[in-house]
Amino acid sequence: MTESKTLPLRSQVPIEETWDLESIFPTPSDWEAAGEEITGYIPQLAAYQGKLDGPETLLGYLSLAETAGILAGKYQNYASNYYSVDTTNQRNSARLGQVRSLVSRLAAATSFLEPELMAMGLDVVEGWVKSTPELGFFSHALDKLRRRQVHVRSSEVEEVLAMTLDPFSGPPGIYSALNNADLVFKPAVSSDGGSLEVGQASIGGLITNPDRETRRSAWESYSDGYLAFKNTFASSYMSQLKQDIFNTRTRGYDSSLHANMGPDNIPVEVYHNLLTVFQKNLPIWHRYWRLRREILGLESFHVYDIKAPLSNAKPFVPFKQAVDWICEGLAPLGEACVDVLRKGCLEERWVDRVRNKGKRQGAFSSGTHGTNPFIMMSYDDSLFSLSTLAHELGHSLHSYYSRRTQPFIYGRYTLFEAEVASNFNQAVVRGYLLRTQPDRDFQIALIEEAMSNFHRYFFIMPTLARFELETHTRAERGQPLSADILNGLMADLFKEGYGDEVDFDRDRIGITWTQFGHMYRNFYVYKYTTGISGAHALAKP
Structure with missing residues (x-):
């Protein structure tokens, strides 16, 4: 008996299983x-240049910038989210281009x-902040500016750097279009010919x-799809x-690693220690x-066996059940928090959860100041999906409360912090289920989900971090890089990680x-590895 399973078009997805971008x-x-x-705000904001001569003027500028920034965040999030769930839709792609330009x-x-x-002197500005209660919120931003002032350039250079945001979006934009819209994979074939x-x-x-x-056939097809476009x-x-x-050298950082970690006030030793x-x-x-x-019971062990289930009794976890269990597990966070989560998932359509053609890979939480959080994922009624939902809800709750308690300029947190909240949710919910679901197969499935999560964050991500550091270092030294060199480096790093225990398909x-x-x-x-480490330290008590 054979079977063919294809994904629906975006237009065929029930609206109640999509997010409410309206x-x-x-x-x-x-x-x-x-x-x-x-567009109308742009000349109004630019008119302040050279005129920030006192606390009242600075406050006026910051207020207008906040109004424009909040609206721009909504404008961007709307277009980006529409694109993420259907990357094949040309209108969605065009909207995203408009956003980047604006x-x-x-x-x-x-x-x-x-x-x-x-140029005015940060001590002078600090005096304005202290003497004007309405500017009190700006004190932390001023502290951050002091810390990185050596890397801030002249107004003219900063304007040019800002103008590069649109053209510099080329590489990630090309990657996204190729990866999510244009790549076509051969169908997988099951042992019964399906x-x-x-x-x-x-x-x-x-x-x-x-x-x-x-x-095996799915993993090989997926890998071969990428190999076909390796160049x-x-x-x-x-x-x-x-x-x-370019950005590293323009701003005067010692390396790309310093340029990334410096603004977050994280020593580069954290990165090197993690890899060690x-x-x-x-x-x-x-x-x-x-x-x-x-x-x-396998004679040979391949990469496609790493997530093979140890029990054939796969727990069936519908979306509503997942939400119930997550809410029960997170009860220690308080009734108000749980009510926000439940309402978001079941009433306000935070979660876009159905697989469809053109939907981008992975899962993420988005949103901005003045909107609900939004979660994109492909929910498949499994414990793995429950865990992913718990993870993304960690981001969403973090965002929900940050945006409601912090001024606009502080509503966005660093990625270094972000992965703590998300992994904390996963750990707490997993612990709750381990305590309350005694069925043996369920327990095995929970342990497998945990190990799959650890495999991603404690093995895959550090391996990619080694790759990223090495490729940046080689590029900074002017050493040659090509598709074969990059693939060879990746293969060498994974060979070290898999040792002699995993049969190695190098390409x-x-x-x-x-x-x-x-x-x-x-x-x-x-940051996934540091995040999950911090999350488990917090969840353990």
Whole structure:
């Protein structure tokens, strides 16, 4: 018996299973009108240049900048979220292009602020802040500016740097279009001859399938899809490296790593220590691969076996049940917090949860000042999806309360902090389920979910962090990079991680770096490892 499973078009997805972007702008016309309004703010903001001569003027500028910034955030989030759930829709792509252009113009018009404040003297500005209660909120921003003032350039240079935001969006934009819209994968074939569609929204379920042939053919198809475009991916990534280095040198940082960690006030030693500890403990992972092979009863162990289920009794967890369990697990955070979460998931349509053609890979939480949080994922009625939902709700609750308690300029938190909140949710909910669901198969599935999470954050992400540091270092030294060099480096790093316990398909494993859009967010991936470490330290008590 054969079967064919294909994903629905976006237009076929029930509205109740999508996110409510109309809560941002009721109609596309309203979104267009917001763009025109933002355009009108640009000359008003630019008119303040050279005129910040006192606390009243500074307060007027900051108030106008906040109004424009809040609207721009909504304008951007609306377009970005529409694109994320259907990357094949040309209207969505065009909207995103409009956003990038307008946001770059807005950034250029406001780029004079920090150089001008520094030219006046930060002590003078601090005096304004202390003498004007309405400016009290600006004190922390001033402290942050003091810390990085050596890396702030003149008004003219800052304006040029802001103007690069649009053209410099090329590499991640190219990656997203290729990765989410244009890549086509051969169908996976199950052991009984069934054909299963491989795509960004389905690959996660396929590589956890109990049928080994399904896992193998899905993993090979997915890897081969990326290998077919290895040169395009390499060209895009190398352009991103050059941009990182351009910004690093323009702002006078010692390296791209310093340029990323400095603004967050994190010593680069944190990064190096993480990689040192990871490499030191690789034998633990070697033991884990060996143990999984023995439990599965396999003579050979491949990458596509890493997430093979140890029990065929896969718990069925509908979305409503997942929300109930997450709310019960997070009860220690308080009734008000749980009520916000439940209402967001079940009434306010925070979560876009159905797989469809063109939906981008992975899961994320978004939103901005003045909107609800929004979560994109592909929920498949499994414990893995429950855990992903708990993770993203950690981000969403963090955002919900940050935006309601902090001024606009502080409503965005760093990614270093972000991954603590998300992983904390996962850990607390997992602990609750381990205590309250005694069924043996359920317990096994929970442990598997935990180990899958640890595999991603304590193995995959540190390996990618090693890759990212090495590629930036080579680029900074002017050493050659190409698709084959990048793939070879990735393969070497994974070979060290897998040891002799995992059968090694060098080409398909070497292309792994192309499967993570995180590589276009300079030195992001290590923050997952620090985040989950901090989260478990908090959740343990």
